[in-house]
Amino acid sequence: MGIYFGLLGGLVALLTPCVFPMIPLTVSYFTKSSKDRASGIKNALIYGLSIIVIYVTIGIVITSVFGPTILNEMSTDMYFNMLFFIVFVVFAGSFFGYYEITLPSSWANKSDSAADKGGVTWNFLHGFHFIFGFFFLYRTHYWNIVSAGSTKCF
Numbered sequence: 001m002g003i004y005f006g007l008l009g010g011l012v013a014l015l016t017p018c019v020f021p022m023i024p025l026t027v028s029y030f031t032k033s034s035k036d037r038a039s040g041i042k043n044a045l046i047y048g049l050s051i052i053v054i055y056v057t058i059g060i061v062i063t064s065v066f067g068p069t070i071l072n073e074m075s076t077d078m079y080f081n082m083l084f085f086i087v088f089v090v091f092a093g094s095f096f097g098y099y100e101i102t103l104p105s106s107w108a109n110k111s112d113s114a115a116d117k118g119g120v121t122w123n124f125l126h127g128f129h130f131i132f133g134f135f136f137l138y139r140t141h142y143w144n145i146v147s148a149g150s151t152k153c154f
Contacts, residue, residue, distance in 0.1 A: 043123050050127030 013019055030047070034040035062070055074080050094101040103111070111125075 046120055046123040047127050050124040051131060054128055054131050 014023070027044075030040045030044040031037075034043055059071070091101070093099060102108075
């Protein structure tokens, strides 16, 4: 039954104002950056499956080690949220041009070479980036679903 609630929650999440406008952008990204329709569909499937695998893996590992309520406790903890607040303020300062945050050149070069190659690695990293950003927006709701799904379905 938990898996059905997870699927329903995912479908409802598609209708939220932060996600719904991103659907055409994501579809456009995979169709325009691919050589043909088949490779676009393949890349989109790898991207989507990467998100699922990462969420399920994180949910299973963390709830197995720390218990089924830890993800909810983390997402509602004052210190954890203050840490994310500080991270957002630092990124906002960079966004507004007060300073520039850059990756080490070796990381940027590796990322560029992975982007040029495309394939599974790039799509997996793209999915991981999505999860990292999505965690900040909907952490309480989605980590409840992830922890419930990982403890009741597996």
